[in-house]
Amino acid sequence: MALAEQGQRTGRQPAPLLRWLKPAVLTVGSIAVTMLGLLLITFIIGRVMPIDPVLSVAGERASKEVYEQVYLELGLDKPLLVQFFYYISDVVRGDFGQSLLNARPVAEDIMRVFPATLELATLGVFLGIVLGVPLGVVAAVRRGSWIDQIARFVALVGYSMPIFWLGLMGLLVFYGILGWVGGPGRVGIFYVDVVPSVTGMILIDSIIDGNWAVFRNAFSHIVLPAALLGYYSLAYISRMTRSFMLEQLSAEYVITARVKGLSEWQVIWGHAFRNIRVQLITVIALSYANLLEGSVLTEIIFSWPGIGSYITTALLSADMNAVLGGTVVVGFIFILLNVLSDLLYKVFDPRAR
């Protein structure tokens, strides 16, 4: 523990302001530029879209006067740069326009569907960590053994398998044939809207409500898609863990520890593993970001009402505001998690400072 605590302590020390100011400004600046880039791309996509934005607001049979009015209201007569500025200020205020399908604000819709995705991805990455880290460590320690081969095979299959197909096969076997898990959707039809929505995550809501029947049902529905996402993050996390561990195990301090007569357990978990924790955190943050995205296809297969389903449904009905709003939100989270993993690395790894 000593090394890590020391690391955290130095991380929290009130450092001289200037030493922190420059990197902080640089980080914020680079986030801002990246996000501006994202908005520029979604703006361009929205502009080249063959669908007339006026008709989508005013309706197909709008009279010429209404058309003109909406055209001016949307600011389409202004130069593109000005329109882009309007777009940015709208997004900054959390306004993604209205959905064409249900005429509700897109931001509200996204807030409503996002907890479902968060719940699924969190459980998935949790499974990936719990199974992937030990697998990677053991594979590195017993390099070349049968367990290393299995770990390699598991990862290789994970990289090569179409996620939506594996999900279908899971549904076929575990729901259709064995009947071990619940089918598509978040809960069975008798449990819909039984517990009040507090966090929007049914597992947590049912615990808050103390309704264990709902919890069990919701769990039987989430376990398969979460296991699927967990498998994909396991493939990545176990590979990275293995290569980090191999690097540490070949270091001289490991030989010293062994010569000192420390138990193998102490050498592996007390010394080598301690030194890869920082790298692991960044890997986990990245795989979490990837899961938020990877859940798009998974959500379709499992009729999971999250942001992936939302974007795809909107896409197929040409509801551009919803598609771009969803893209921007997923992109922002993705960028933030990337930055966060960078930052964690810098804060906790003394060498990177």
Add this chain to the structure above:
Amino acid sequence: MNALSREWLLTDTPTSRMHARMSSFYKGWLALRSNTLAMFGLGILVFLLAVAAFAPWISPHDPFAQDLANRLQPIGSDSHLLGTDSLGRDILSRLIYGSRITLYIVALVALIAPVAGLLVGTVSGYIGGWTDIVLMRITDIFLAFPRLVLALAFVAALGAGIENAVLAISLTAWPPYARIARAETLTIRKSDYISAIKLQGAGPIRIITKHIWPLCISSLIVRVTLDMAGIILAAAGLGFLGLGAQPPSPEWGAMISEGRRFILDHWWVATVPGLAIFTVSLAFNLLGDGLRDVLDPKDEGR
């Protein structure tokens, strides 16, 4: 001369540039050949190429011919080795023709994305200064995006279809190549032989195309091979969502999407094309791993 003999290829003292090139190629091939898994992957890909090339001769039925009397026949039924789909079309024939679509997508993306990345990366690395900062910033922005979601948005704007799917995937796939090409360029740019060529009066375009590009190729090839699996999966995902190849095209992802409705009663309709996708992307991963070990031994076993 006993050209192309084993000794001639394995020599330590090549007599010409061509000799040296073939010699190093042969040594790489020997190293790759000893990697069983990589050869297995290569074998699958050669087989896929053959299947795609001879599709009209080896497929037992017309992939588009509907036969509603024989719909949803199971695997191993008369004259339909892998069964039929919901319109009575022979799944094996559709699979065989679908290999052409898969190869078409892979080939196009493998042409567009690395070339675009190579262009951006070498220009950025060679010219440096503000050009470098701006181009790398753009690359970083694309790298920071969720790829599939961005591809979805692009397809939404461009309209569904194979070519647009290829374009959308390429647009999200080029940044890593730009990074690699830039890194290679930075190490080459300051070397003596570049200065020598400059003194001979070569302009930047000649230097980049004739002297920097060839040296970036090998690391790009490894990366492309490793990325192929991801590209196939992305294309299949877009097809599955109905945004890639359009029906009645026998694209494998779209075939899974069609079979999805019958998954519980007629499992083979969706299972078979999924296995095909898995096999091909596994083959690319195996070959890519092997190639990396040959061309870039320092990462071995990772």
